[in-house]
Amino acid sequence: xxxxxxxxxxxxxxxxRVFKVNTLRAVSPRTQQVGEFYTIxxxxxxxxxxxxxxxxxxxxxxxxxxxxxxxxxxxxxxVDDEHHMEAALRELSEETGYEGSNVIYLGATNPNPAIFNxxxxxxxxxxxxxxxxxxxxxxxxxxVILVPLSDIPALIExxxxxxxxxxxxxxxxxxxxxxxx
Numbered sequence: 001x002x003x004x005x006x007x008x009x010x011x012x013x014x015x016x017r018v019f020k021v022n023t024l025r026a027v028s029p030r031t032q033q034v035g036e037f038y039t040i041x042x043x044x045x046x047x048x049x050x051x052x053x054x055x056x057x058x059x060x061x062x063x064x065x066x067x068x069x070x071x072x073x074x075x076x077x078x079v080d081d082e083h084h085m086e087a088a089l090r091e092l093s094e095e096t097g098y099e100g101s102n103v104i105y106l107g108a109t110n111p112n113p114a115i116f117n118x119x120x121x122x123x124x125x126x127x128x129x130x131x132x133x134x135x136x137x138x139x140x141x142x143x144v145i146l147v148p149l150s151d152i153p154a155l156i157e158x159x160x161x162x163x164x165x166x167x168x169x170x171x172x173x174x175x176x177x178x179x180x181x
Contacts, residue, residue: 003029045120046088047076050128056146084121100128106172122169
């Protein structure tokens with residue numbers, strides 16, 4: 001039976017503003033051997049599926065430095081010192097200029113429990129409307145596009161939408177709301 005490992009020590013390694021890398025040593029309950037591991041400590045994240053009255057998803061395109069490509073995603077970001085619902089609504093407004101009503105919590109997932117300590121919370125925002133201009137951070141360059149909700153499954157299947165957390169967000173959506181798009 002799998003058991004928890006006993007933590008011997010945890011040392012901060014580096015602080016990169018939006019996340020910290022820690023080095024930890026722990027004892028295996030099976031072998032009694034000490035292993036060294038690296039973990040990433042960060043705030044929770046949020047993803048938002050904003051849908052307009054005419055069933056279009058407010059999506060964003062942006063360049064991602066990790067994959068070195070422009071991705072098609074939903075708005076999202078870090079939770080600061082607020083509740084994750086407030087962070088979701090803030091990120092939606094900042095990245096797109098859209099706001100909406102009927103905010104529904106769809107669920108949370110652990111981005112990668114092997115190295116991350118956080119969760120990614122997903123919200124649905126219905127009746128999304130453009131209220132104001134985007135308010136981007138200096139390091140953000142975002143294009144807002146409207147995509148028919150009915151196109152989302154095909155965009156995932158063909159790999160146009162390939163961000164794992166965005167796919168999970170739509171999984172939560174279709175699980176809760178259904179595939180009747």
